[in-house]
Amino acid sequence: MTARLPPGLPRYLxxxxxxxxxxxxxxxxxxxxxxxxxxxxxxxIMIGPQAHASxxxxxxxxxxxxxxxxxxxxxxxxxGRALHGDLGQSIQSGVPVITELFRxxxxxxxxxxxxxxxxxMLGGSVAWSAAYASSPRLRAALxxxxxxxxxxPTFWLGLMLMELFSFTFRAFPASxxxxxxxxxxxxxxxxxxxxxFIAQTLGSELIKAMGEPYADTARAKGASRSRxxxxxxxxxxxxxxxxxxxxxxxWQLSGSVVVETVFARDGIGRLTEAAVRTQDIPMVQGxxxxxxxxxxxxxxxxxxxxxxxxPRVLVRRPAVRSRQRPSARAAAPAPGGGR
Amino acid sequence: xxxxxxPSATLTVTDLRISYRIAGHRVDAVNGVxxxxxxGEIIAIVGESGSGKSTLAHALTGLLPGTAEVSGGRIELDxxxxxxxxxxxxxxxxxxRIGFIxxxxxxxxxxxxxxxxxxxxxxxxxxxxxxxxxxxxxLANLERAGIPDPxxxxxxxxxxxxxxxxxxxxxxxxxxxxxxxxxxxEPTSALDVVVQQRVLDRIERLARSSGTAVVMITHDLxxxxxxxDRIAVMHGGRIVEQGPAGQLLSAPRHEYSQLLLxxxxxxxxxxxxxxxxxxxxxxDRLSKVYxxxxxxxxxxxxxxxxxxxxxxxxxxxxxVGESGSGKSTTARLVTRLADPTSGTIRFDGVALEGLGAxxxxxxxxxxxxxxxxxxxxxxxxxxxxxxxxxxxxxxRDGTRRSRTARVxxxxxxxxxxxxxxxxxxxxxxxxxxxxxxxxxxxALRPDLVVFDEPVSALDVVIQAQILRLMAELQEEFALxxxxxxxxxxxxxxxxxxxxxxxxxxIVEQGPTAEVLARPRDPYxxxxxxxxxxxxxxxxx
Numbered sequence: 001m002t003a004r005l006p007p008g009l010p011r012y013l014x015x016x017x018x019x020x021x022x023x024x025x026x027x028x029x030x031x032x033x034x035x036x037x038x039x040x041x042x043x044x045i046m047i048g049p050q051a052h053a054s055x056x057x058x059x060x061x062x063x064x065x066x067x068x069x070x071x072x073x074x075x076x077x078x079x080g081r082a083l084h085g086d087l088g089q090s091i092q093s094g095v096p097v098i099t100e101l102f103r104x105x106x107x108x109x110x111x112x113x114x115x116x117x118x119x120x121m122l123g124g125s126v127a128w129s130a131a132y133a134s135s136p137r138l139r140a141a142l143x144x145x146x147x148x149x150x151x152x153p154t155f156w157l158g159l160m161l162m163e164l165f166s167f168t169f170r171a172f173p174a175s176x177x178x179x180x181x182x183x184x185x186x187x188x189x190x191x192x193x194x195x196x197f198i199a200q201t202l203g204s205e206l207i208k209a210m211g212e213p214y215a216d217t218a219r220a221k222g223a224s225r226s227r228x229x230x231x232x233x234x235x236x237x238x239x240x241x242x243x244x245x246x247x248x249x250x251w252q253l254s255g256s257v258v259v260e261t262v263f264a265r266d267g268i269g270r271l272t273e274a275a276v277r278t279q280d281i282p283m284v285q286g287x288x289x290x291x292x293x294x295x296x297x298x299x300x301x302x303x304x305x306x307x308x309x310x311p312r313v314l315v316r317r318p319a320v321r322s323r324q325r326p327s328a329r330a331a332a333p334a335p336g337g338g339r
Numbered sequence: 340x341x342x343x344x345x346p347s348a349t350l351t352v353t354d355l356r357i358s359y360r361i362a363g364h365r366v367d368a369v370n371g372v373x374x375x376x377x378x379g380e381i382i383a384i385v386g387e388s389g390s391g392k393s394t395l396a397h398a399l400t401g402l403l404p405g406t407a408e409v410s411g412g413r414i415e416l417d418x419x420x421x422x423x424x425x426x427x428x429x430x431x432x433x434x435x436r437i438g439f440i441x442x443x444x445x446x447x448x449x450x451x452x453x454x455x456x457x458x459x460x461x462x463x464x465x466x467x468x469x470x471x472x473x474x475x476x477x478l479a480n481l482e483r484a485g486i487p488d489p490x491x492x493x494x495x496x497x498x499x500x501x502x503x504x505x506x507x508x509x510x511x512x513x514x515x516x517x518x519x520x521x522x523x524x525e526p527t528s529a530l531d532v533v534v535q536q537r538v539l540d541r542i543e544r545l546a547r548s549s550g551t552a553v554v555m556i557t558h559d560l561x562x563x564x565x566x567x568d569r570i571a572v573m574h575g576g577r578i579v580e581q582g583p584a585g586q587l588l589s590a591p592r593h594e595y596s597q598l599l600l601x602x603x604x605x606x607x608x609x610x611x612x613x614x615x616x617x618x619x620x621x622x623d624r625l626s627k628v629y630x631x632x633x634x635x636x637x638x639x640x641x642x643x644x645x646x647x648x649x650x651x652x653x654x655x656x657x658x659v660g661e662s663g664s665g666k667s668t669t670a671r672l673v674t675r676l677a678d679p680t681s682g683t684i685r686f687d688g689v690a691l692e693g694l695g696a697x698x699x700x701x702x703x704x705x706x707x708x709x710x711x712x713x714x715x716x717x718x719x720x721x722x723x724x725x726x727x728x729x730x731x732x733x734x735r736d737g738t739r740r741s742r743t744a745r746v747x748x749x750x751x752x753x754x755x756x757x758x759x760x761x762x763x764x765x766x767x768x769x770x771x772x773x774x775x776x777x778x779x780x781x782a783l784r785p786d787l788v789v790f791d792e793p794v795s796a797l798d799v800v801i802q803a804q805i806l807r808l809m810a811e812l813q814e815e816f817a818l819x820x821x822x823x824x825x826x827x828x829x830x831x832x833x834x835x836x837x838x839x840x841x842x843x844x845i846v847e848q849g850p851t852a853e854v855l856a857r858p859r860d861p862y863x864x865x866x867x868x869x870x871x872x873x874x875x876x877x878x879x
Contacts, residue, residue, distance in 0.1 A: 213447040216402055220439035221461040222430045232449045310451050311496045
């Protein structure tokens with residue numbers, strides 16, 4: 001059938017884009033405000049807890065970093081800099097925050113990508129098998145497995161995998177961030193709960209869709225169970241799963257803190273752990289901003305895919321209905337209709 | 340295996356028994372049904388909800404849910420035992436030999452697939468697909484099913500089509516692969532009378548021209564009488580009577596068939612024009628305009644357009660029109676659940692349109708609403724006693740003891756046993772729930788009750804009972820009714836005056852007998868024409 005650009009699309013796109021920008025701005029503003037309100041003194045952290053400086057020296061440092069100016073001025077200056085890609089310098093290393101972020105990001109992206117991909121494959125297969133299974137017992141069993149894995153803590157799962165595959169079988173390295181082999185265990189650790197989330201959502205949605213009257217219509221055409229699943233249930237079930245996928249990416253970011261620490265991998269999660277531990281304020285702020293950008297981008301991507309999966313998301317066209325033509329009806333009774 | 344059926348094949352059901360396993364219990368739905376469907380005939384299976392007719396329809400298409408079990412009897416097509424078929428064998432039967440038209444067009448099409456593609460699938464499953472001719476075949480099928488502009492409609496999604504169009508698409512799907520038998524499960528019970536007439540015209544025409552036999556499941560004896568060659572009346576899982584349509588309608592032998600026939604509303608005004616009484620409600624040039632933003636339909640939508648009518652004390656005005664005509668919006672304006680854009684509503688001499696929430700409160704107890712769907716209008720977590728007493732609580736009416744007494748009195752007035760008071764809505768039937776809704780509306784002794792399609796979700800026998808109850812209550816308490824319906828036959832049973840609405844405006848109004856006998860507007864005439872059960876019954 002012909003592809004047409006739906007009339008509501010440009011409006012929809014602009015609105016979603018504005019929402020994404022707003023979310024990023026709001027995250028930046030809220031973190032600035034929260035960090036300003038914290039009782040700790042950034043200058044004291046900078047020079048270290050042991051160092052004793054005279055009040056005059058502290059005041060000079062404050063002035064140097066612009067910390068003595070009104071909060072609004074500080075915020076506007078920060079926002080202006082951030083717009084130019086300048087997020088300040090890490091207090092710990094003195095390296096620009098943006099440089100640190102870009103150095104760590106690829107490692108975490110590789111981890112998140114691998115675990116999401118693996119999770120989607122694993123979760124998708126479980127969901128599909130559960131929906132395809134004609135025996136209600138098998139189906140119930142398949143759907144019960146994911147809830148078990150959702151409740152397993154990530155650090156414990158990581159340690160168990162490490163024990164089994166690094167120390168017992170010596171199949172994969174237990175730590176380090178180089179090469180494909182080092183990615184396997186952390187990715188699997190993160191993928192298992194992700195797979196469980198996907199299996200649970202997609203599975204129950206697929207089973208729900210198979211019970212809908214439109215699935216009966218398809219079966220009444222003579223379609224096989226797998227054809228109904230593929231052709232009708234899947235696209236209807238994928239919508240709620242997509243929404244969940246947006247949440248899952250946020251979960252991956254927080255999961256990476258644990259997993260990267262357990263497996264001693266370089267990445268955003270480890271950077272976050274270190275920045276929070278050492279109260280590296282510019283770094284924390286940069287990381288929050290990065291998380292906001294990631295979440296906003298993923299949700300934007302989900303929003304953009306949505307109308308492809310479901311045409312009802314966009315503004316509706318008025319329904320086509322038969323017009324009343326009583327005069328025409330009276331003049332031409334239906335032939336062969338018996339009335 | 341042989342996927343084509345010889346033209347002389349018959350579909351035979353012998354002593355069929357089907358039961359459901361529900362929470363460990365076995366519930367019998369079909370108790371020994373025998374039926375023969377001959378080539379090219381239209382047979383109607385008529386019964387109320389719970390009679391087992393839908394279960395039978397699903398058994399004939401192999402679409403019984405997993406909880407159902409064929410515990411006895413046979414279904415045979417050309418000598419093949421369909422009841423013993425595996426899922427794989429059924430796939431060759433469904434669509435190709437037995438087509439299926441489902442009940443609710445609102446949910447029976449895949450919402451995320453263009454309708455043309457859904458018709459194409461019905462073709463593709465049983466024949467090798469030919470991309471060059473497929474589209475043309477799809478369009479031809481849609482056109483035969485009564486869609487005048489198939490090229491445009493094929494590229495639409497279901498939500499972009501009206502219910503009547505969706506049911507035509509489903510008809511096209513059922514006929515697409517050229518089956519010799521079609522099972523139609525209440526194909527028009529979700530549609531307005533006018534649309535119902537057109538859809539049934541199409542199904543009948545397609546069936547007669549292609550020599551396809553149709554098993555039509557319906558709760559409406561009038562529809563059956565208009566369309567079928569033979570009628571089988573089903574009750575309690577059994578066929579209590581079957582025979583040629585004309586014979587069954589003119590001389591039903593079984594008492595249940597007689598009851599069914601007596602319950603069909605006749606298109607004759609029951610009430611005679613009495614002397615005028617005092618006016619209670621008068622509505623003058625009432626309008627409601629909605630602003631539609633975005634898309635090509637942007638602009639203002641006049642849902643109600645300068646509507647004027649009056650209701651006298653103790654009388655009924657019926658507002659009739661198809662869905663989208665603005666009649667429900669008018670009900671919402673009169674009950675002040677929505678704010679009018681312009682116009683006046685005078686109730687007992689007071690202008691209601693400008694009143695705020697506080698000033699309206701005394702009138703809220705005098706104007707009550709009974710909603711269309713008794714299944715969703717009652718809070719499922721409340722007991723019947725709480726539901727009926729809620730208006731009394733809201734207006735702090737009486738003491739705890741007097742409220743209990745009032746609930747008992749109200750239940751008695753709507754002919755419900757006092758024992759239902761402690762039950763939840765889900766334990767009651769549709770008719771009982773509508774009685775509860777009426778009892779709740781009467782709790783505060785209102786002057787005007789607005790009924791929004793109160794019987795359209797009910798079986799015909801129950802419908803007749805509710806209408807009788809409404810008339811009795813009106814007589815006893817001198818109530819005034821605003822009765823909203825799409826069905827003129829129902830309206831004729833209860834109304835003193837009729838106003839016919841179309842596209843937001845009233846096109847005709849007058850005393851019921853006069854409007855029914857001498858409609859002045861062609862639209863009223865087409866509504867009258869659409870009422871089933873007027874034409875001479877077909878004989879064998």
